[in-house]
Amino acid sequence: xxxxxxxxxxxxxxxxxxxxxxxxxxxxxxxxxxxxxxxxxxxxxxxxxxxxxxxxxxxxxxxxxxxxxxxxxxxxxxxxxxxxxxxxxxxxxxxxxxxxxxxxxxxxxxxxxxxxxxxxxxxxxxxxxxxxxxxxxxxxxxxxxxxxxxxxxxxxxxxxxxxxxxxxxxxxxxxxxxxxxxxxxxxxxxxxxxxxxxxxxxxxxxxxxxxxxxxxxxxxxxxxxxxxxxxxxxxxxxxxxxxxxxxxxxxxxxxxxxxxxxxxxxxxxxxxxxxxxxxxxxxxxxxxxxxxxxxxxxxxxxxxxxxxxxxxxxxxxxxxxxxxxxxxxxxxxxxxxxxxxxxxxxxxxxxxxxxxxxxxxxxxxxxxxxxx
Numbered sequence: 001x002x003x004x005x006x007x008x009x010x011x012x013x014x015x016x017x018x019x020x021x022x023x024x025x026x027x028x029x030x031x032x033x034x035x036x037x038x039x040x041x042x043x044x045x046x047x048x049x050x051x052x053x054x055x056x057x058x059x060x061x062x063x064x065x066x067x068x069x070x071x072x073x074x075x076x077x078x079x080x081x082x083x084x085x086x087x088x089x090x091x092x093x094x095x096x097x098x099x100x101x102x103x104x105x106x107x108x109x110x111x112x113x114x115x116x117x118x119x120x121x122x123x124x125x126x127x128x129x130x131x132x133x134x135x136x137x138x139x140x141x142x143x144x145x146x147x148x149x150x151x152x153x154x155x156x157x158x159x160x161x162x163x164x165x166x167x168x169x170x171x172x173x174x175x176x177x178x179x180x181x182x183x184x185x186x187x188x189x190x191x192x193x194x195x196x197x198x199x200x201x202x203x204x205x206x207x208x209x210x211x212x213x214x215x216x217x218x219x220x221x222x223x224x225x226x227x228x229x230x231x232x233x234x235x236x237x238x239x240x241x242x243x244x245x246x247x248x249x250x251x252x253x254x255x256x257x258x259x260x261x262x263x264x265x266x267x268x269x270x271x272x273x274x275x276x277x278x279x280x281x282x283x284x285x286x287x288x289x290x291x292x293x294x295x296x297x298x299x300x301x302x303x304x305x306x307x308x309x310x311x312x313x314x315x316x317x318x319x320x321x322x323x324x325x326x327x328x329x330x331x332x333x334x335x336x337x338x339x340x341x342x343x344x345x346x347x348x349x350x351x352x353x354x355x356x357x358x359x360x361x362x363x364x365x366x367x368x369x370x371x372x
Contacts, residue, residue: 006033006338006347011180012367014039014081014088015062016069017356020135020160021168021196022091022119023058028173029087030061031338031347037363039078040356042068057335059353065364066357069100073372078102080369083110086183087176089117093132094124104191114189115179119172121163123195135163135196142167142200147207151221151228167199224248230280231256231270234309241292242309243299245283256304260286 011034015026023038030036038059053059068074079102082088088107090097097103104116121138122128128141139145139162140155149156172194183189207225210216215223222228231247247256250270257264260283267282268275287295292308299306310318316327316334328337331352338347364371 004033004035004350005345006031007342007345009033009345011035011087012085013037014078014085016088016090016092016097017041017064018091018119020058020091021164021172022089024165024169025089025117025119025172025176026062027058027060028169029176030350032342033345033347033350034087036062037081037359037367038062038064038354039069039081040064040066042066042074042357053353053355054331055333056353057333060330060335061350062354063351063359063363064354064356065360067360069102075101076372077364077369079106079110080372081363081367082107082114084367084369085111085114086180087115087117089119089172089176091119094118094120094129108189112189113183113187115176115183115192116189117172117176117179117192117194119168119194119196121196123198124193135160135168138163138167138196139200142197142204143208144200144204147220147226149220151219155220162203163196163200167201167203168194168196171199171202228276230276230283233280235284235287237290237292237295238288239291239293243287243292243295244307244309246305248305252303252305255302259299259302259304262286 008029011029013026013029013034013036015022015036015038017023017038017040026036026038067077069078098105107114107116118124120129121133122131136145136157139158144162145155145157147155148158172192175192175194179190179192207216210223217223220226224232227233229248231245231253234242234244237243245256247253253270254264257267262282268279270279290298295306296308300308308318315321321327325337326339327334328349329335330349333352338349341347360371363369
């Protein structure tokens with residue numbers, strides 16, 4: 001267990017246990033030094049993908065207490081924690097916390113400076129606010145999923161990175177920190193409504209701008225950033241592995257052709273979309289002549305914008321990531337290290353993922369709260 005450190009050291013956060021984006025947000029805050037208390041429901045039903053608690057990387061860095069929030073005693077104990085907290089975050093459907101008597105009104109009455117973070121898929125209002133859903137549904141609705149995948153066939157789910165984590169938990173963390181900074185000035189808390197449909201739409205800001213400008217064309221794999229352009233994509237190597245090329249700028253593209261020993265005069269013009277298939281075939285044929293490792297020796301570190309396509313097993317051992325300690329191992333579990341990095345108040349993983357309810361007495365004592 002690491003001593004608390006990071007720019008949020010001293011900030012107290014109550015996390016109502018859930019899954020996916022809200023725990024990711026809580027992990028970010030804990031990595032940055034916040035004292036995050038994860039409130040598990042007593043006799044909670046099984047959620048998500050059941051694994052041993054030590055593999056619940058999203059739960060790292062905080063202590064866990066168990067409360068039955070459906071009882072007056074459990075709800076009152078939570079409100080006593082809220083009275084001492086700077087933030088609360090929850091990821092239930094709209095209305096659930098209100099039915100428990102723990103909504104923004106009750107929590108604000110207990111602590112007017114509290115920042116109350118709400119993580120949902122569709123938001124706190126709107127026709128779909130109470131509908132069930134997951135990452136894939138939210139990014140589909142926001143226009144992101146339709147643009148991802150091969151030209152022929154169905155769109156491809158990009159794991160659950162866009163909705164759950166980029167447009168969800170990351171956005172909630174930004175909102176909480178912004179509201180907390182404002183509360184430090186005004187003395188007044190507020191509610192942060194973070195919806196994955198909103199966050200995913202926000203991640204598409206640049207793409208929508210390109211579409212409005214007439215630069216982005218309809219159809220998958222038909223544009224520069226979706227795998228359509230021959231100089232921005234993934235190519236098969238001689239050993240059945242893959243490499244990525246992203247030589248968008250003209251000077252990077254020129255160096256790519258030079259290092260691939262391709263004569264520009266013998267190729268279609270770079271901006272000629274009609275010639276993209278032929279250009280792609282030329283690049284693919286050249287890449288297929290060598291193994292991934294050989295292309296690393298030739299291209300890695302140059303201005304052609306190259307990287308090998310590594311598996312999750314391979315990535316932590318890559319010399320660049322290893323030198324930066326981008327991955328760490330805690331209790332035998334390889335996982336990403338805290339990010340971003342701070343020059344004066346470095347982040348750290350404060351503790352491994354807790355067993356549910358393991359710190360109930362300890363937290364109540366440290367926070368000066370008497371159980372009801």
